Amino acid sequence: MKKDLLLFNELANHLLDVENQSPVSTPIPATQLYERLDLKLKDDGIPDDEWLAIMKEVLSFTPKTATHHFFNQLFGGRQGKAVVGDMLASLLNNSMYTYKIGGPHIGIEKQIIHNSCALIDYPKTSNGTIATGGSMSNYMGLVMARDYYDNTCRNQGVTKKMIAYTSKESHYSVSKNASFAGIGRANVRYIKTNERGEMMVSDLETQIKNDLKLGYHPFFVNGTVGTTVLGAFDPVNEIADICEKYKLWFHLDGAYCGTVLFSEKYKHLIKGVNRTDSFCYNAHKMLGTPLSCSMLLVKNGQHLYDSFNNDASYLYQADGDDLNPGKTSFQCGRRNDALKFWALWKSIGKNGIEKLVNKHFELADYARSIVRDNPDYTLYSSDDSVAICFNYKDIDPRTLCAELYENSTLVVGFGYFKDIPFVRLVCVNTNNEKKHIKQFFDLLEAHVGERIEG
Numbered sequence: 460m461k462k463d464l465l466l467f468n469e470l471a472n473h474l475l476d477v478e479n480q481s482p483v484s485t486p487i488p489a490t491q492l493y494e495r496l497d498l499k500l501k502d503d504g505i506p507d508d509e510w511l512a513i514m515k516e517v518l519s520f521t522p523k524t525a526t527h528h529f530f531n532q533l534f535g536g537r538q539g540k541a542v543v544g545d546m547l548a549s550l551l552n553n554s555m556y557t558y559k560i561g562g563p564h565i566g567i568e569k570q571i572i573h574n575s576c577a578l579i580d581y582p583k584t585s586n587g588t589i590a591t592g593g594s595m596s597n598y599m600g601l602v603m604a605r606d607y608y609d610n611t612c613r614n615q616g617v618t619k620k621m622i623a624y625t626s627k628e629s630h631y632s633v634s635k636n637a638s639f640a641g642i643g644r645a646n647v648r649y650i651k652t653n654e655r656g657e658m659m660v661s662d663l664e665t666q667i668k669n670d671l672k673l674g675y676h677p678f679f680v681n682g683t684v685g686t687t688v689l690g691a692f693d694p695v696n697e698i699a700d701i702c703e704k705y706k707l708w709f710h711l712d713g714a715y716c717g718t719v720l721f722s723e724k725y726k727h728l729i730k731g732v733n734r735t736d737s738f739c740y741n742a743h744k745m746l747g748t749p750l751s752c753s754m755l756l757v758k759n760g761q762h763l764y765d766s767f768n769n770d771a772s773y774l775y776q777a778d779g780d781d782l783n784p785g786k787t788s789f790q791c792g793r794r795n796d797a798l799k800f801w802a803l804w805k806s807i808g809k810n811g812i813e814k815l816v817n818k819h820f821e822l823a824d825y826a827r828s829i830v831r832d833n834p835d836y837t838l839y840s841s842d843d844s845v846a847i848c849f850n851y852k853d854i855d856p857r858t859l860c861a862e863l864y865e866n867s868t869l870v871v872g873f874g875y876f877k878d879i880p881f882v883r884l885v886c887v888n889t890n891n892e893k894k895h896i897k898q899f900f901d902l903l904e905a906h907v908g909e910r911i912e913g
């Protein structure tokens with residue numbers, strides 16, 4: 460292993476050098492991938508020096524998500540301590556189902572869950588788990604809601620026409636999850652949003668009443684704090700009022716921006732979160748922690764147990780259920796996604812995490828000021844958002860994003876709201892400073908300048 464770690468060191472250093480020299484790697488057209496890179500698997504192995512050379516090539520051509528030129532996804536950059544934690548999780552290779560095999564890492568995960576629950580004012584009865592991502596956290600929220608509404612579903616399957624509600628701007632996992640959970644995609648109602656992309660609670664109530672009149676069974680509302688495209692925050696307290704009135708499970712999808720729970724300055728954006736039944740946030744989005752790291756928190760931990768426990772005499776042989784988180788997780792073998800986030804949190808503390816969150820909003824404010832001060836830009840997203848959705852001059856954003864990527868200038872994507880396409884600049888890279896945001900606009904404007912001249 461020590462010999463392989465020397466190879467790793469060489470590769471890691473190579474990667475960091477490449478990132479410095481070419482922050483946007485040259486894209487390989489998918490049709491040429493196998494001609495350009497030696498990816499084919501063969502019967503015979505190869506010597507280490509050849510292996511090293513191929514690995515270096517693969518690293519060079521891999522899209523770079525940690526550089527100051529990457530704005531395409533809801534993650535970017537890296538926090539060193541979190542990366543080290545993740546690499547150690549690979550070396551240790553524990554599995555998170557039992558205390559016998561997880562040891563201290565069970566306690567590490569519990570620290571993350573319990574401190575997160577405390578930050579959103581969940582009661583002592585709360586619990587949680589680290590899921591494979593926001594999609595899975597949302598799925599587990601839906602399954603708990605299903606079983607809470609009708610506890611025969613676990614054994615008999617879904618027999619009623621059960622209806623779930625989510626906004627038109629919510630993440631696509633909601634409809635996928637409805638199909639997986641036996642609810643059915645057709646039984647998801649999409650609630651209208653206002654001009655800022657926030658759920659319109661009046662429409663929510665109208666649709667619930669309508670379904671009740673038809674004899675259907677409303678059981679679940681999914682709210683979103685940080686919608687995927689616009690970064691909008693649904694009105695949490697208003698949705699909670701409706702959920703209490705109609706006795707519906709309230710799951711809040713904070714995969715993107717739920718991380719504001721760490722910030723005194725911005726946690727007002729999720730005010731009322733303590734009134735939800737379940738909530739999730741991803742450390743792999745705003746917090747520079749490697750994918751994936753999604754915390755699912757449940758106000759009454761019993762629901763997590765009721766929906767996800769299963770006996771297995773070959774596995775659960777020691778310690779109580781409390782120390783065997785396999786009883787409250789989806790998987791059997793479960794990767795240790797706790798250590799990386801704990802390693803970061805331990806290192807910089809809650810206050811350090813708060814600074815990371817605040818910085819994203821400050822950089823977003825700065826980006827918006829650039830857009831607002833120049834009449835060549837049109838802004839589509841609102842002031843609360845860490846996403847800056849804009850168009851520049853009358854250039855089609857789809858073409859612009861493609862050109863910026865093909866020229867290895869910037870990696871940024873586009874989105875749509877009410878059928879209008881725009882560039883979506885996301886401020887989630889914990890390594891960025893104002894000058895990198897300025898550089899983004901300078902590069903974009905320079906590209907468009909050359910384009911018009913050319």
Ligand SMILES: *Cc1c(COP(=O)(O)O)cnc(C)c1O
Pocket residue numbers: 533591592593594595629630632683684685686687712713714715741751753
């Ligand atoms: C990213 C995102 C998800 C999905 O999270 P994954 O970890 O990618 O599965 C869910 N909801 C919202 C609002 C998101 O932005």
